[in-house]
Every structure is written in structure tokens, then in C-alpha cells.
Amino acid sequence: MTTELLTGLLVFTFVSSITPGPNNVMLLASGVNFGFWRTLPHMAGITIGFGVMVLLAGLGAGHVFGRWPQLYGILKIVSIVYMLWLAWQIATAGTVVTDGRSTALNAVARPMTFLEAALFQWVNPKGWTMCLGAISAYTLPDRYIPSMLLVVAAFVGWSPLSVSLWTIFGVRLRGLLSDPRRVGIFNGVMALSLVASLWPVLSEYWR
Secondary structure (H helix, E strand, O other), rough: OOOHHHHHHHHHHHHHHOOHHHHHHHHHHHHHHHHHHHHHHHHHHHHHHHHHHHHHHHHHHHHHHHHHHHHHHHHHHHHHHHHHHHHHHOOOOOOOOOEEEEEEOOOOOOOOOOOHHHHOOOOOOOEEHHHHHHHHHHHHHHHHHHHHHHHHHHHHHHHHHHHHHHHHHHOOOOHHHHHHHHHHHHHHHHHHHHOOHHHHHHHHHOO
């Protein structure tokens, strides 16, 4: 891989990882509601789960979608439904946990587990766009496996920085959101942001 292509890959993976999307919106909300340490499994699930997804997509899932494009359409519908359900969960969570205690509107709310976060990558529209876009743009036909592994490494390498920054940002907002009513408003805004992140997917059906 040339220096120019490698630079392009690093810029693409950094920008796509750090910019707002479903993962980052949920990390922000989790940081506010549950703090940094309780969000760690969520953060690890995103990093490892997305890396595994990019690897498997590079090894064959992309060819499956190319052969049966209707499967990609089904995946989009599933992702829309699931993310709308997640938005509802965020909107109704309304909790801030301080020193192990909840000042909650809904005490049953909990952070996303490692497995849930890892599996979520498979129904994340932005994730698939990032994954397939990088594989198609930055892999080399004559050195496909090494270049595809570089794509995986780039995403996995940037992910800890991205997930940490968004979670820390949420933690920093906790002091401003000690009032349960403010938490409710914040979670409502985050839920709407998650729904708004679906716009590129939804717009395809309305063209």
C-alpha cells in the first residue's frame, strides 16, 4: 500500500469513527447515565465487534451482499426497527447513577453489555457504510488480504480513542444533568439524534 493510500485510509477511518453516529450517540448517553467504568463493556463491544465485522465482511460477507442485494435491504429494515427500539429505550431511561446509587426516573435502565454492543454492529447502518466503503476503496486486488487486514487494523486502532472521547464527554455532562428532569430532556434529545442518524438510510426508500 502506498503512503498516499495509507494516509487516505487513516483519515477515512478516523473521521468516520469520530463523527456522530449511532454508536457514539449511545456512548454519550451511557456516559451521562452510567459513568465511564460501567460503560467500558459497551466501549469494548464496539471496538472488538466492529473489528470482527470488518474482518468477516472483508473475507466474504461483502460478496454475499453483492450476489444477493435483497439481503442488504432486509438488514437495513431490521436495523431501522432495532434502532428505533433503542431510541425508545434511551428516551425512557432517565437515569444518572452516582456513587453506585440511582437518581433515576427508571431504575431498571442499565448500560449495554459487551455482547449487545458487539452484535449491534451488525445492524448499524453507519457501520456497514464505513466497513464496505473502506474495503472497496482501500484494498488492493493483488494484495487483498494484507490490505484488508490494514483496513481492520485502522478501524480497531482508532476505536479506543473515539469511544473514550464520546463516553468522557457524556461523563463531563453529568454535573449539568443531576436533575432527573434535565436527564429526561437530554435522553430525549439523544433518542432523537439516534433517529436522525437513520436519515441516510430512510431517504433511500423515499427517492
